Amino acid sequence: MSSESAIVAMGLGKVYTTYRKPFHRLVELFLPAADGERLGKSFHALSDVGFEIKKGETFGILGRNGSGKSTLLQVISGILEPTTGEVRVAGRIAALLELGAGFNPEFTGRENVRLYGGLLGMDAATLDRRLPEIxxxxxxxxxxxxxxxxxxSGMYVRLAFSVAIHVEPEILIVDEALSVGDEAFQRKCFSRIEEIKRAGATILFVSHSVASILQLCDRAMVLHEGSRIYLGDPNSAVAIYQRILYAPKDKVGSMLEHARDMDARGVGMSTQPAEAAAALEVEVPADESEVVEITLERFDEGLVSRSRFEFEQNGARIIDPRIVDVSGERVNVLEHGRDYRYVFDVEFSLxxxxxxxxxxIKSVSGVEISGASSHFFDDAMQAVPAGARTQVVFHWACDLLPGTYFLNAGCNGVVDxxxxxxxxxxxxxxYAFRVEVPGKPRRTAGFFNVLVAPFVELSVE
Incomplete structure (x- = not known):
């Protein structure tokens, strides 16, 4: 293990045996089958996972639920023994994993600070000195x-995180635990994580928030069904994770092959943008003699809004809401900094x-980020006859941060x-859409600063 390495994992595997009925476990223990056939089935939570994390690096892990992220962190933390392979760790670890892990529910918070701090390697004198800060x-x-x-649950996390960061860890492991805290506490935690990062600690970070991965991490790894499918720059890792997350089932296999190929060749948007663009199936000019300008924008047929809800029609019908690029092509993967149009048609029956x-525009969690109306309060379309068809076009500059977003569409007026x-x-x-950023993004926070300019074309049929 290199002196520059904080964590080295080699061929990690974790296998659990599941049984159809509880007593089968007991039968197999005392009456093993003569032919070696087992009653239980093997479930591979991790399969041949290997990677190296340098000292001072912030390393993110992405993956769908059940992909093995939490199991991997428990193995690294020493809570679980791997079935195969080994992991080597250089440095004092503070791990914030399952909610309440290391706490005794019968003890008071103050008593649990001493218990949990002791488990993390803090002596009594140090605990007494740091207790007021905790x-x-x-x-x-x-x-x-x-x-x-x-x-x-929020109070659990507040106390556990406070103890963990005051241990002054050389390696901090955080497993999505902060998601149960309120916004103010989350901001305080991320601020402290950034301080720990600047102090030179190694941070291993699991999150479903792609913005957090892009802002905090130097590299990121994507897990799928217990296996590593990609390790590289956060931008490429996020793109791969989101494509798999929203892909139709019949397309997942080919996407996994692309990701593993990129991983094997060390291809990423930060190092080999043209190759990464081809592997991620984004657009590159056909004429190689031209200056290559990679655009991430495209239409991903797997990215659809599964939460779409239509209100009852009351004299009008909105048709085909979509985003188009400057050339008029439909897209739902947008590139930060480019111009787009949000278009929908409206037919009037009254x-x-x-x-x-x-x-x-709304976030995945439902936060209303920005909206616009086509007219001023005293500038609405005075009369639209039945049978008319209107095309509504909102011009906007996409200054959204990377992530997935949703668009509403509405038509207001008087029919009675x-x-x-x-x-x-x-x-x-x-309409659902995703925003990606070429290259390595700046450290940013929030959502975006977008300017919307409406344009409406009316045709009476």
């Missing part, structure tokens, strides 16, 4: 002297008055003067 960071007030079995249209203005039709999560 309690101040956790910020759970008088509950510190209450049994932790009465704590909420005479409508004071008509205007709207769009709204006794009722007044109302939605004539509305579609929630009408």
């Amino acid at each position: 309690l101040e960071f956790a910020d759970i007030g008088d509950f510190i002297d209450e049994p932790v079995k009465h704590y909420s 005479d409508a008055f004071f008509v205007h249209f709207g769009m709204l 003067r006794d009722i007044g203005e109302t939605f004539l039709h509305r579609i929630v999560d009408a």
